[in-house]
Amino acid sequence: MTLIVERPSVLPPDPSRKQTIEYTSPADGCTMRADVYSPSRAGTDPLPLLLAPHAITWTAAEDYHGGLQGLVRKYHPGYYGLAEKYGVIIAMPHGHHHREALCSVAGAEQIDDMAHLIEALGHSAYRVDKRRVYACGLSMGAQEALVLAGRHPDKITAIVAFNPIVDLAAWHEELATSESPEIREYDTAKRIANEVGGTPAQVPEAYQARSAFGYLQGLARVPSLVFWSEHDFVVPRQITHHTIPLYRRLKELDVNTPIAEYNHSTIHGPLKLDQVTRWQLHEWCDYDLALHWLLGHTK
Numbered sequence: 687m688t689l690i691v692e693r694p695s696v697l698p699p700d701p702s703r704k705q706t707i708e709y710t711s712p713a714d715g716c717t718m719r720a721d722v723y724s725p726s727r728a729g730t731d732p733l734p735l736l737l738a739p740h741a742i743t744w745t746a747a748e749d750y751h752g753g754l755q756g757l758v759r760k761y762h763p764g765y766y767g768l769a770e771k772y773g774v775i776i777a778m779p780h781g782h783h784h785r786e787a788l789c790s791v792a793g794a795e796q797i798d799d800m801a802h803l804i805e806a807l808g809h810s811a812y813r814v815d816k817r818r819v820y821a822c823g824l825s826m827g828a829q830e831a832l833v834l835a836g837r838h839p840d841k842i843t844a845i846v847a848f849n850p851i852v853d854l855a856a857w858h859e860e861l862a863t864s865e866s867p868e869i870r871e872y873d874t875a876k877r878i879a880n881e882v883g884g885t886p887a888q889v890p891e892a893y894q895a896r897s898a899f900g901y902l903q904g905l906a907r908v909p910s911l912v913f914w915s916e917h918d919f920v921v922p923r924q925i926t927h928h929t930i931p932l933y934r935r936l937k938e939l940d941v942n943t944p945i946a947e948y949n950h951s952t953i954h955g956p957l958k959l960d961q962v963t964r965w966q967l968h969e970w971c972d973y974d975l976a977l978h979w980l981l982g983h984t985k
Contacts, residue, residue: 697752701726702769702776709806711782713795720803721746723769723776724812732815734774734981735807737800737834737842738765739781741969742826742874743788746778749827753969761966762824765973772977775812777803786881791826791854792833792896793881800830801838817843820980824848824971825921828912829898832932835908836901844909844983846976849968851921852928854878855886855893860922866961869920898932906936909944909983913971915951919964 702723711718724733740749748754752764769776782796783789790796800821807814820843821831828850835842851857861875879885886893894900914929921928929947936943951959951967959967 697766700767700770702767703728705810707806707810709799709803709809711795711799712802713782713798716782716795718782718799719780720806721750721778721780722807722810722812723750723765723778725770725773728773730813732813734772734818734820735804735812735814736774736776736977736980737803737819737821737831738776738778738973739790739796739800739821739823739827739830739834740778740788741824742791743872745788746780749824750776750778761970763972763974768974768977771974772981774977774981775807775814777807779803783881786877789826789877789881790830791851791878791881792830794895796830797834797837800834801841804841816841817985818981818983819843820845820977820983822846822848822973822976822980823850825968826851829854829896832898832905832910833896833901835910836898836903836905839904839907842908843985844980845911846980847910847912848971848976849914849918849921849924850898850912850929850932852898852932854882854896855890856923856927857921858886858893860927866919868961868965899935902935902939906940906943906945910946911976911979912945912947913950914947915967915970916949917951917959917964918968919961920968 705722740746750765753762781790782799821834823831828847831845831847835845882892883889914924933947936945
């Protein structure tokens with residue numbers, strides 16, 4: 687989801703190596719794909735792995751290169767060149783969905799696929815350091831990083847989530863009742879209901895299974911850094927329904943839970959934000975910063 691704005695100049699060549707691999711989903715036997723980026727001169731030592739699910743309606747390639755065409759790169763620089771810069775493997779699954787393309791919204795098959803990717807990469811000649819396996823994403827990608835860590839805390843070393851969807855049922859409501867014509871035009875609420883198998887009122891347990899609140903015990907064991915904005919236009923109510931309730935519930939569970947939250951649009955004094963800026967705040971992320979932080983963690 688994005689508003690069209692001017693895009694900056696062309697980027698320099700990316701030295702990272704790219705390969706699209708195929709693997710069999712452990713959930714239903716489907717053939718799945720992932721774009722894998724790695725350093726151009728990888729040695730024989732195992733490398734850290736970043737699992738990087740994409741945002742809703744975006745392809746993995748768009749997330750890697752800076753978002754949808756027209757998005758200002760300062761808000762979403764993407765993963766471009768970071769495999770080379772940090773000496774990591776970046777695996778970007780194309781997504782496991784049933785009815786709606788690019789709308790996996792943390793379904794069980796998508797989460798199982800990402801956990802399986804750690805092993806599948808080994809079958810494709812990548813050497814993964816299993817003490818350093820991370821997850822990072824924006825929006826739906828952040829939702830899936832959180833659920834992945836919650837369901838598989840033994841496999842994930844640390845995560846970063848940018849502007850996450852935490853409560854999927856709440857987000858469905860936010861989309862369905864939005865006063866914004868631009869948001870209603872995307873029909874995302876209907877797409878989510880179609881993918882999940884109904885509305886939150888019809889299949890509440892299906893929405894609960896796709897929300898990080900259902901995996902607090904596992905998530906509490908994984909170092910997590912969550913960025914959010916009180917001015918988020920696409921996933922609003924971060925203070926009442928998404929990031930802050932998640933943070934508080936994890937700290938109530940265990941005050942020593944290694945989670946940190948940061949409001950990336952905190953301001954001093956009043957500031958009027960127009961609709962375009964609030965939309966861009968949702969699509970703001972800094973994957974470079976995320977990798978710098980993640981690589982400081984090991985099992």
